[in-house]
Amino acid sequence: IVNSIVLNYLIMKIGFVGLGKLGLPVALAVESKGHEVFGYDIKQQIYEQIKNRKIDYKEKHANNLLKKTKIKIVDLKKLVNISDIIFVPIQTPHDRKYEGINDIPKSRKDFDYTYLKKGIKMISSELKKIKKKKTVIIISTVLPGTIRKKILPLTNKYTQIGYNPFFIAMGTT
Secondary structure, three states: OHHHHHHHHHOOEEEEEOOOOOHHHHHHHHHHOOOEEEEEOOOHHHHHHHHHOOOOOOOOOHHHHHHOOOOEEOOHHHHHHHOOEEEEOOOOOOOHHHOOOOOOOOOOOOOOOHHHHHHHHHHHHHHHHHOOOEEEEEOOOOOOOHHHHHHHHHOOOOEEEEEOOOOOOOOOO
């Protein structure tokens, strides 16, 4: 009985807002560790990939994990309500010069945070409606200072923001 209680305690309900080239592979990896995963994305093509159990980009092990996935696709309201923790891997488009494979150019250009900001606003709004504090971990690529300057002002007292950069290369998530 004790082992059963401990096992149930360790299995979390984890939400992913964004199931693109970073989000889906991370969600599959988390699910493979025994957690219950919920996903939401604004792009219909993502749901088709999950339904068809095949992605159209190279990501080691992802297609094998996708064949046996039980990720539950839900609307944002349900994801926010049911998840113990929410990961946010929403795209932050940027100039290819800043991919990290070359020296950083002398002139700098910030990433496009439009999608990330919209996602954080939506999550914060849902949390405010249900009046529950939840931990929201951004795993999108952002430049130093972005969370403090551009993301935190969009949240409310129910949104506990954290940032965990995944220093990964596409195809190796």
